[in-house]
Amino acid sequence: MRILLVEDDPHLRRSLAATLREENYAVDVAEDGEEGLSKALDYGYDAIVLDGMLPRLDGWEVLKRLRPGTATPVLMLTARDTVRDRVRGLDGGADDYLTKPFDGEELLARLRALIRRAAGQTRSRIEIGPLVLDTASRTVTVAGREVSVTAREYGLLEYLVLHRGRVVTRTTLYDHLFDEEDRSLSNLLDVHVSNLRKKLGIELIETRRGHGYIVP
């Protein structure tokens, strides 16, 4: 999953980015509204964490320009906590709202929920036959037995499962699994897919030659 973090405070930006990366999200950062907007329009992020008070363009303005063209889920993150500000953010197209100071775990849970809902899933446990993917604990079990997968493999599997029944191109996978600092590892995609097949069974991920992959 690839996330855009737009936050002007350098310490908070660094800390949040580190937190998200440790949860195996691919994270791009932007330090003001303009940079955030252009990045948000450039890539298909799985979610955007958007600070409200930003230099150049504030968060609400970024939202206004982002909607309705881009449907990426947006989590507003701001120090303003009046009901009016929240309503303004949500009506402006934000999908969720979190006021500073917030709890790291809550931010992660809300992000997971946003991404899940955007993919059309309503629960954090996704079952495909004997395979169960728990997006909250980031674990994979097959017939009740936990299968150990690496963070990369988990990310790949989660993306394909969340977009189950749709062909996901390699480019899309590159875009969503690796952030801008992480391009060098892109050629390992095939390795991850073949590892997953070994662990979970050949039939789980099908290859559509020339198009990409699909979890049927």
Added chain:
Amino acid sequence: MKSLFQSLRWRIQAWHALLLFLVIGASMLPALHFAHESMQRRLEDEVQRLGRNLMRSLSRELRTAAGEEDRGPMVPSEFVRRLLASPIALPADLADSFQGDEPGHAYASFRNAEGETVFQTANAPAGLAFLPVHEKEYQGETRFVGHRCEQASSFPEGLAVVVGRDISPDIDRMRTMAGIYAGIGLAVWLLGLLGGWWLSGRAIRPIRTISETAGRIAEGNTDERIDPRAMDAELARLSDVLNETFDRLGAAFERQRQFTADASHELRTPIAILLSETQRLLKRERSPEEYREGLAVCSETAQRMRRLTESLLILARQEDSAPTESGSLCDLAEVVEGALEPLRAMAEKRGRRLEARLSPALCRGEAGALGVLVSNLVGNALEYGGDTLVVCGTTEGEVRVSVLDDGPGVPEPDLPHIFERFYRADPARSGDSGHSGLGLAIARAIAENHGGVLHASNRPEGGARFELHLPRAGA
């Protein structure tokens, strides 16, 4: 709930009731008194006439008995002599009125000098008081005894007479009249009370409106005001005063609210950093380098919070205290000199020149606060500007401190805002740990608190100029 006597309306009503009662009483009592007097006079006349009629009738009776012709009333002496000589009965023409115990009946009783009854009607009450018979002259008086009005008289010839009448019908009439008077008075009084109640209600209705409005304001509806157009002149003044007070309180409240909002807003980000960083670090084991980095971030963030709270406190103190017109005398040049001292190291570190041209400038104020002001201005100039020149001196009744730098100056669109709290002209620096965004707000608050002004402008030759004007001491 206060007692009725603490209610303005009830007190007005009580006084009104008392006054009205006195006025009605004062107008009714003389009328009643006059009516009573005239009744008595009428009764006295009546009783006297009754006596005269009785005499005349008796004279006629005496003459008839003696076989004489009726020649009008006898002279008293002869009447007495004849009456004492021959006792007679009550003449028929008077029998009707001088008998029985009906209300209004008349009676009469005659005695001779020895106190023996010579003539008496059957209904004469017992215990009648006769006047003593005087040797030389006639005596008479009219009196009221209980329910009777009677005339007592005595003739020197040796006769004492009491002729009287029962006046209970008159007393009843008098009582009825007094009752009617009291009834009318009571009705007028009650009507007056009703009118007074209505009037006092009308008079205090604006007060109720005011108190209701004030109540709504107290409940938090701070935008509401009393409409002075709906008030009479006296209360319109009060409404204006109250509205002004509400405005001032509202503004102070709004400042306070804004301040709290600002403060909590500015503290939220550093707290978010502390939470996020500590939670991240605690999630799993890390290398000492990672811990060190994380702790450095936390420490820096805590410092930032400390600076912020200190600045907020200075600002709060400046805005809360009254303008210090009677501050102690101080030389602004010395204040500037003192403030520049700690900044020289900073100038040196940044490779900037810090020059001061100071001449004595006496003003009244708090040297500590003025030092903070100068320090904030010069610190800003060194940080965002460049080489800095501080000029201090006295001109035309005021003292002036100018801080000039040769940096890029303040962007024009930002000039009107740079004294606002938490306004940062350069967004790229926003959140930089060194600055709270309150320095210039504090500087202006201090200047205004000393009765001065603080201006910012850009110099035509480039760079920013901050100018502080303060009233000169003794000017």
